[in-house]
Amino acid sequence: MSGVAHGGDTDTGAGLKAGLAGLFDRSAPTYERVGVEHFADLGRRLVAHAGMSAGQRVLDAGCGTGAALVPAALAVGAEGEAVGVDLSPGMVARARAEVDRLGLSHARAVVGDAETVTGLDGVPTAPGSFDTVLAGISLFFFPRPRAAVARYRELLRPGGRLAVSWWGPQDPRWEPVFAASAPYGTAGSSHRLPEDSPFRSVEALHGVLTGAGFTGAETVEEDCVTRFADAEHWWRWVWSTAARGFWESVPEERRQEAVAAVNRELFRLQAPDGSLTSSVRVRFTVARRA
Ligand SMILES: C[S@@+](CC[C@H](N)C(=O)[O-])C[C@H]1O[C@@H](n2cnc3c(N)ncnc32)[C@H](O)[C@@H]1O
Numbered sequence: 001m002s003g004v005a006h007g008g009d010t011d012t013g014a015g016l017k018a019g020l021a022g023l024f025d026r027s028a029p030t031y032e033r034v035g036v037e038h039f040a041d042l043g044r045r046l047v048a049h050a051g052m053s054a055g056q057r058v059l060d061a062g063c064g065t066g067a068a069l070v071p072a073a074l075a076v077g078a079e080g081e082a083v084g085v086d087l088s089p090g091m092v093a094r095a096r097a098e099v100d101r102l103g104l105s106h107a108r109a110v111v112g113d114a115e116t117v118t119g120l121d122g123v124p125t126a127p128g129s130f131d132t133v134l135a136g137i138s139l140f141f142f143p144r145p146r147a148a149v150a151r152y153r154e155l156l157r158p159g160g161r162l163a164v165s166w167w168g169p170q171d172p173r174w175e176p177v178f179a180a181s182a183p184y185g186t187a188g189s190s191h192r193l194p195e196d197s198p199f200r201s202v203e204a205l206h207g208v209l210t211g212a213g214f215t216g217a218e219t220v221e222e223d224c225v226t227r228f229a230d231a232e233h234w235w236r237w238v239w240s241t242a243a244r245g246f247w248e249s250v251p252e253e254r255r256q257e258a259v260a261a262v263n264r265e266l267f268r269l270q271a272p273d274g275s276l277t278s279s280v281r282v283r284f285t286v287a288r289r290a
Contacts, residue, residue, distance in 0.1 A: 013143025017113060020141055021087040023245045024064070028090030030240035031065055035233065038226050039137065042165055042282060043067030046136045047075055049220060049284040050163035056131035057124070059155065060084040061114035061148065062138025066095035072134060073099065073107035083123055084109040114138070115148040117155060128157040135164045140199040141242075149212045156289040162214060166199050168221050168281030177265045184258035187249035205285055214287035221281050228276040231266045235259075 024031075032039050046068050052058060054077040060069040063084025073082035086092050086109065095109035112120040114135075124130070133152040142148050152162050170178070193200050198208040206217040228234040238244065250258050269276055 016143050017087055017115075021089070023242060023248075024086075024088035025090035026248075027240055027242065027244060028065070028088060028094055030236070031091065031094070032067070032240070034236045034240045036226050036228065036237055038224070038237075039064065039067040042224060043069075043136050044071045045222065045282075046134055046163055046165045046284060047071040049165075049286055050132050050134060050161055051286075052076055052080075052132050055079045057081045057129065058083070058132040058134060059114075059117070059123070059130045059152075061117070061133060061135040061152070062086055062141065063095050063109055063114075064088075064091045064136070064138070066098045066109065068134050068136040069095055069107060069109060070098055070102065070104065072132070073102075073104045076106070078106050080106060082107040085112050085114040085117065085120060085123060087111070087113060115142045115144055115151070117151055125155070127154050128160075130155050131157060131160050133160070133162045135162070137165055137167070139164050140166055140193065140197070145198055146208055146212065149208060149214075153213045153289050158289055160289045161286055162209070162289070163284065163286045164205075166205075166283050166285070168283045171279040173269060174278055177262055177269070180261040180265045181246065181250075181258055184251075184254050184261070185246045185249040187246045202283065202285070206287075209285070209287045213290050215290040217285060217287035219283050219285040221283050223279055224282045225277060225279045228278070230274040231263060231270065231276065234266065234276050234278075 052072060052075040056076045057080060058072045058076055060072060060082065063069045063086045066084065069082055069084040076082055084095055089111050092109045092111045099107040108122065110120050110123055117123060118125060133156060139145050139148060156162065198205045202219045209217045228237060238247065266276060
């Protein structure tokens with residue numbers, strides 16, 4: 001999946017964060033609403049890997065529409081507490097609507113920066129406030145992921161867990177699709193990370209976690225398979241995700257040509273019934289605060 005990418009810890013990234021908030025606000029109305037379950041499945045898997053129990057307090061960093069926040073709230077139960085933080089007011093509004101619909105009064109979502117987690121209304125900031133911190137398909141968007149990890153160490157109680165999901169290798173069959181679009185846009189991709197990104201390898205992320213005071217980091221890699229009825233369905237999905245950022249960066253006058261180039265490659269991937277299946281490896285990394 002494409003999107004805005006970075007990963008170094010060079011500055012506070014205020015401009016990048018404002019851009020991300022806008023990008024996800026534009027995705028929010030259709031995110032996870034185009035007829036494929038993608039992030040909800042990954043959110044449930046992240047919560048299962050994190051291994052939470054009833055009564056715990058959990059922070060969901062970059063909670064989006066609640067893909068992990070909701071199953072986390074269910075896992076900790078009414079005697080626990082689940083707090084989601086996200087830059088995008090549109091995503092937060094969706095998460096709030098979902099926790100309200102499900103009557104999860106011990107869960108809430110707050111607009112704010114989950115990289116720093118400071119000064120956010122109703123978000124505990126005392127050291128050791130949380131039993132678990134989750135970051136579902138979000139941490140690699142943060143301009144300073146190392147600073148975020150250090151902050152989560154402060155916010156976790158000793159022995160508390162940080163659980164992060166992030167992309168592993170793309171399905172090589174889809175490489176020609178991304179290669180066909182690449183010359184037309186300028187936005188980055190979350191599969192093409194800078195040299196110093198902790199998300200370039202499992203070892204790199206484990207090293208960052210250990211350096212920040214976490215212990216026992218383990219990463220499990222699983223397939224995430226998504227099936228689309230046809231190419232048009234795939235396009236609707238692309239525009240519902242951060243990948244729309246790439247397509248927004250394609251100049252209007254080149255869009256038609258770029259879409260045609262991609263459609264040629266999609267055609268080669270289609271099954272006889274016209275459907276498309278994409279597969280990406282997803283990594284679930286869990287570490288304990290030492
Ligand atoms: C791909 S979505 C994943 C959302 C959700 N965790 C899920 O699994 O569906 C990434 C989310 O991270 C949020 N995000 C990116 N940078 C952030 C930051 N610095 N603070 C809070 N949220 C951030 C975006 O607004 C977006 O909602």
